[in-house]
Amino acid sequence: MDLDEAFPIIEGVFVEYMDSRIYQQYLFNNILLQIDGKGMSYLDYIKKNRINNSEINKQTDYKKIERNNNELLEKFKKQGGIVQPL
Numbered sequence: 001m002d003l004d005e006a007f008p009i010i011e012g013v014f015v016e017y018m019d020s021r022i023y024q025q026y027l028f029n030n031i032l033l034q035i036d037g038k039g040m041s042y043l044d045y046i047k048k049n050r051i052n053n054s055e056i057n058k059q060t061d062y063k064k065i066e067r068n069n070n071e072l073l074e075k076f077k078k079q080g081g082i083v084q085p086l
Contacts, residue, residue, distance in 0.1 A: 011062065011065065022049065026046075
């Protein structure tokens with residue numbers, strides 16, 4: 001597998017990892033919220049989190065990430081770097 005094929009896989013793993021972290025954060029925060037009697041569902045937590053992070057979410061453009069990865073790969077190759085399949 002070459003580096004060009006690996007980038008989408010790495011991105012997918014990263015997205016899954018971040019989803020897992022959001023759920024873990026929700027569990028912890030919900031325990032704290034339940035102490036005050038303000039617990040919320042996971043879907044409500046996601047909606048609230050997305051509203052708070054809307055600027056960050058707008059920046060997550062996967063086409064832009066792919067384009068950036070390709071540009072970085074080209075720069076690496078121009079500097080004499082060698083990319084070999086694993």
